[in-house]
Amino acid sequence: MANPFSIHKSTEQGLTVLSLEGYLDAHTAPEFEKTVQAEFEAGRVKQVVECSRLSYISSAGLGVFMSFIEEIRAAGGDIKICGLAPKVFQVFDILGFSALFDIVPDLPAAVQRFQEAPVKET
Amino acid sequence: MSAKWPLWASLAAGCMGLAILGFSFPKYWPAASWQVVPRAQLVAKAHAVSEHFGVRPALAKPSLAVSLSEPLANYTQEHQADANAHALTPLTVRISDQMAEVHFDSAGIPLYWKASEDAKPSKTDQSEAFAFFAGGQASSFSGPVKSMGDEASEEQYVWKKTPSSNSAVHERITVETKDGVVRKAERKVYVYSEEEDDDSDADAHGYWGVFSGIFWTVSIAAIVAVFSIYLLWSMRRAINNRFPGRLAVASTLLIAVALLTGANADKTSDWGELWAVLEVLGFVGVGRSISVMARPKWFSLEQLCFLAPVAKTTGESLAAGVLCSPFLVAIPYLIVGCGLFPQSSVVARNIDILYSPIPLLDTGNLSAVLCLLGFWGFGVPVLERMIRFRWLRWFIALPLGTIFFANETRAVTGPLAAPLAAGFLTLALFWVLYARFDVLAVLTLQFAAGVVLSICMLGQKGLSIWPLALALITALAIAFWFATRGAVISEGDPLATNPALSGFRAEREKLQAEFSVARRAQEGMLPQSPPDIPGYSIAASCTPSLEVGGDLYDFLKLPDGRIGIGVADVSGKGVPAALYMTLTKGLLASVSKDNSALGGVVEEVNRHLHGVTRKKVFVTMALGFLDAEKRLLQCVRAGHNPLVWRQASRDKTTLVAPGGLGLGITASRVFAAQLKMAELQLSEGDAVVFYSDGITEAMNSGLEQFGEERLMDAVEKTDHLDAAAARDFILSTVREFLAGVHPQDDMTLVVLRVGR
Numbered sequence: 001m002a003n004p005f006s007i008h009k010s011t012e013q014g015l016t017v018l019s020l021e022g023y024l025d026a027h028t029a030p031e032f033e034k035t036v037q038a039e040f041e042a043g044r045v046k047q048v049v050e051c052s053r054l055s056y057i058s059s060a061g062l063g064v065f066m067s068f069i070e071e072i073r074a075a076g077g078d079i080k081i082c083g084l085a086p087k088v089f090q091v092f093d094i095l096g097f098s099a100l101f102d103i104v105p106d107l108p109a110a111v112q113r114f115q116e117a118p119v120k121e122t
Numbered sequence: 123m124s125a126k127w128p129l130w131a132s133l134a135a136g137c138m139g140l141a142i143l144g145f146s147f148p149k150y151w152p153a154a155s156w157q158v159v160p161r162a163q164l165v166a167k168a169h170a171v172s173e174h175f176g177v178r179p180a181l182a183k184p185s186l187a188v189s190l191s192e193p194l195a196n197y198t199q200e201h202q203a204d205a206n207a208h209a210l211t212p213l214t215v216r217i218s219d220q221m222a223e224v225h226f227d228s229a230g231i232p233l234y235w236k237a238s239e240d241a242k243p244s245k246t247d248q249s250e251a252f253a254f255f256a257g258g259q260a261s262s263f264s265g266p267v268k269s270m271g272d273e274a275s276e277e278q279y280v281w282k283k284t285p286s287s288n289s290a291v292h293e294r295i296t297v298e299t300k301d302g303v304v305r306k307a308e309r310k311v312y313v314y315s316e317e318e319d320d321d322s323d324a325d326a327h328g329y330w331g332v333f334s335g336i337f338w339t340v341s342i343a344a345i346v347a348v349f350s351i352y353l354l355w356s357m358r359r360a361i362n363n364r365f366p367g368r369l370a371v372a373s374t375l376l377i378a379v380a381l382l383t384g385a386n387a388d389k390t391s392d393w394g395e396l397w398a399v400l401e402v403l404g405f406v407g408v409g410r411s412i413s414v415m416a417r418p419k420w421f422s423l424e425q426l427c428f429l430a431p432v433a434k435t436t437g438e439s440l441a442a443g444v445l446c447s448p449f450l451v452a453i454p455y456l457i458v459g460c461g462l463f464p465q466s467s468v469v470a471r472n473i474d475i476l477y478s479p480i481p482l483l484d485t486g487n488l489s490a491v492l493c494l495l496g497f498w499g500f501g502v503p504v505l506e507r508m509i510r511f512r513w514l515r516w517f518i519a520l521p522l523g524t525i526f527f528a529n530e531t532r533a534v535t536g537p538l539a540a541p542l543a544a545g546f547l548t549l550a551l552f553w554v555l556y557a558r559f560d561v562l563a564v565l566t567l568q569f570a571a572g573v574v575l576s577i578c579m580l581g582q583k584g585l586s587i588w589p590l591a592l593a594l595i596t597a598l599a600i601a602f603w604f605a606t607r608g609a610v611i612s613e614g615d616p617l618a619t620n621p622a623l624s625g626f627r628a629e630r631e632k633l634q635a636e637f638s639v640a641r642r643a644q645e646g647m648l649p650q651s652p653p654d655i656p657g658y659s660i661a662a663s664c665t666p667s668l669e670v671g672g673d674l675y676d677f678l679k680l681p682d683g684r685i686g687i688g689v690a691d692v693s694g695k696g697v698p699a700a701l702y703m704t705l706t707k708g709l710l711a712s713v714s715k716d717n718s719a720l721g722g723v724v725e726e727v728n729r730h731l732h733g734v735t736r737k738k739v740f741v742t743m744a745l746g747f748l749d750a751e752k753r754l755l756q757c758v759r760a761g762h763n764p765l766v767w768r769q770a771s772r773d774k775t776t777l778v779a780p781g782g783l784g785l786g787i788t789a790s791r792v793f794a795a796q797l798k799m800a801e802l803q804l805s806e807g808d809a810v811v812f813y814s815d816g817i818t819e820a821m822n823s824g825l826e827q828f829g830e831e832r833l834m835d836a837v838e839k840t841d842h843l844d845a846a847a848a849r850d851f852i853l854s855t856v857r858e859f860l861a862g863v864h865p866q867d868d869m870t871l872v873v874l875r876v877g878r
Contacts, residue, residue, distance in 0.1 A: 026694055033738075058867075059693030059815075063738030066787055070737070095742060095761040096783030099796045 024061035045077020052083030139448030176244025437604025443566025466536030672699025731786035770807030816867035
């Protein structure tokens with residue numbers, strides 16, 4: 001059950017970039033949740049979640065995205081998701097996340113998206 | 123393997139041992155004919171002897187030591203007819219305090235008296251001292267021969283008794299004076315070429331006064347403690363070839379304690395213990411360095427050491443060890459008494475038990491236990507690991523083990539064949555116990571045999587055996603209690619190796635009982651049978667991955683007469699998911715009671731769910747409303763997996779995936795805006811399959827997912843089957859794909875078939 005999962009944190013032009021790697025499931029979701037929460041509480045509300053090395057996401061993992069998005073947007077920030085592998089994207093898409101989140105191909109696109117639309121228009 | 127028959131066999135071996143002992147012990151035990159004077163009487167005699175020479179000893183708590191002259195013991199064994207040899211037994215009891223030291227033979231005949239430096243003896247006549255020690259036999263001695271001591275004031279007088287033609291037993295009485303006062307007198311018996319002042323006493327053990335007794339106890343406790351820590355580290359794999367430093371520290375500590383206790387053992391420097399410790403360290407070192415540990419064989423010992431919940435196996439091992447012990451004691455007597463080895467005899471060992479103040483404490487033989495631990499705990503597993511061929515293992519283990527045990531036990535003397543035979547039988551007995559049980563059984567056998575032998579010796583001398591017998595019976599009773607009432611725990615069970623979890627077991631069982639109640643309740647919540655729709659067949663199945671799950675399916679009777687078919691999946695799993703599953707089910711039922719609009723029902727459910735769920739919980743749902751007459755299925759997909767639509771007549775399989783967000787994510791207009799509807803015009807033979815992601819994401823051991831492709835393939839193969847058979851076929855295809863891997867997620871499947 002101990003699937004590997006790790007989060008790498010970096011900054012890109014003032015944006016917080018969280019790079020996910022491995023399996024984001026019920027066991028590893030709390031770690032991700034804690035990281036996002038810490039960033040949010042530190043006032044860093046413009047976040048890019050970079051998923052090019054994310055191999056799997058379960059519903060518990062998707063729940064983390066949902067749990068913060070309203071607060072973050074209320075604070076004038078957003079979560080942009082980038083680098084999804086086709087299989088992982090499919091999971092986001094089935095749930096309808098493409099309607100709720102800005103999902104872009106890669107990090108530069110995410111940075112650009114923040115300039116165009118700091119908060120996704122819904 | 124049932125442990126029943128090995129236990130019966132152990133009992134049989136034990137009874138056989140008792141029979142052999144009953145017949146042979148008094149006959150072949152070398153010390154059988156020796157007289158034994160009780161400890162208290164000997165101390166009183168020591169007072170008398172010392173006072174005879176004018177020294178009043180303090181002797182409140184004198185120290186008492188026992189030693190055995192092996193050459194003399196062997197001689198008396200081999201020359202039963204020599205009365206000279208039997209005149210004095212080879213057992214010497216030494217009593218000493220600050221003022222004087224007195225020795226006796228086991229029958230209480232004084233052999234030695236010496237005043238300490240501080241004492242002021244009064245006798246001046248060396249001939250009187252000689253006569254006192256010679257008893258009534260003064261005439262058979264010749265002498266004295268007088269010589270000067272180291273100092274001018276010291277003189278030594280020696281009387282000798284030469285052996286008769288048919289004996290090799292010599293006797294000598296020595297009296298030493300200083301300033302004309304007798305300070306030391308000794309009567310010594312020896313055989314053959316024994317050197318003049320040879321001190322070849324062997325097998326000596328001491329009993330001291332109160333303080334040295336305390337020291338002795340503390341030393342033994344220290345050895346046991348250090349050894350236990352060492353064992354613990356070993357078992358926890360803290361000591362291995364990656365930590366040579368720790369191994370070195372542990373070994374040094376162990377050797378230091380062994381040396382300390384050995385050096386303090388007064389006249390007895392028992393290097394045997396140290397040697398045994400080194401032997402074990404050797405075995406351990408080899409064992410650790412190639413990382414072998416026959417874990418199952420150590421299991422019950424580990425259980426006992428860590429005071430973990432006592433397992434059935436622990437009790438069985440203890441019982442087997444105790445039951446077999448009389449046979450181990452009987453082996454030397456069997457060898458000597460069987461007639462195959464006429465020159466052989468039993469060696470008198472552990473004879474000091476006869477003078478021990480607390481015999482129970484003296485039955486154990488630490489060095490033997492250490493050796494056994496080394497041989498069976500480490501040596502044998504190493505051999506099993508290193509040598510693949512069974513026959514080669516036997517080829518090596520048999521002679522090595524025979525020699526090892528012949529040397530270790532040293533219970534039989536005589537032609538080489540006799541001790542080897544005893545060694546072989548001992549090896550065989552231990553082997554059976556090791557193979558059928560484990561290391562604990564082996565150690566128990568050794569301990570119990572010590573007690574049984576002590577009982578035999580004490581009993582033969584008419585001394586009290588009840589404390590030992592009681593200890594043995596108690597041990598057996600405890601063993602059987604464990605064996606019958608102990609927990610069935612096996613190696614690898616986390617409850618077994620983690621004592622902290624022991625109280626957890628009952629708790630876990632209780633929780634499991636409650637969970638199965640919850641599971642039944644949840645199962646009861648799902649429709650007992652699919653609705654009966656003329657012209658259709660429907661079948662459903664829901665299998666939670668854990669006890670309770672977050673998947674559900676339901677069938678609804680809508681106000682407009684249509685039939686609702688829904689499959690939903692709550693995010694996460696286990697108890698939280700199960701709670702939201704029941705909530706979703708209730709919402710769906712109540713909302714659809716007076717609302718036949720598919721979009722309206724889903725939006726209403728979403729609104730309620732968003733109101734009550736914590737933000738990160740959401741529910742995905744596929745819901746279809748079927749107009750049976752028109753064969754029209756209207757469906758939505760709220761973040762759920764697409765439906766599989768099999769159009770049999772057109773041999774076409776498609777995924778139906780109208781847009782839609784998961785329920786409970788957002789209550790805003792986004793949800794309504796995203797929610798799309800699909801309408802399927804069904805025809806004869808068509809199938810629509812609703813499922814949860816537990817089916818498509820079922821992962822096999824190759825980390826490969828079942829996927830939509832395989833699901834669609836499976837559905838295609840069910841054209842000729844009704845819904846129930848189709849469902850069974852699809853599920854068995856998934857199980858085949860998983861090939862024994864337990865599903866990580868709840869799996870739900872609903873099949874709707876038109877016709878049949």
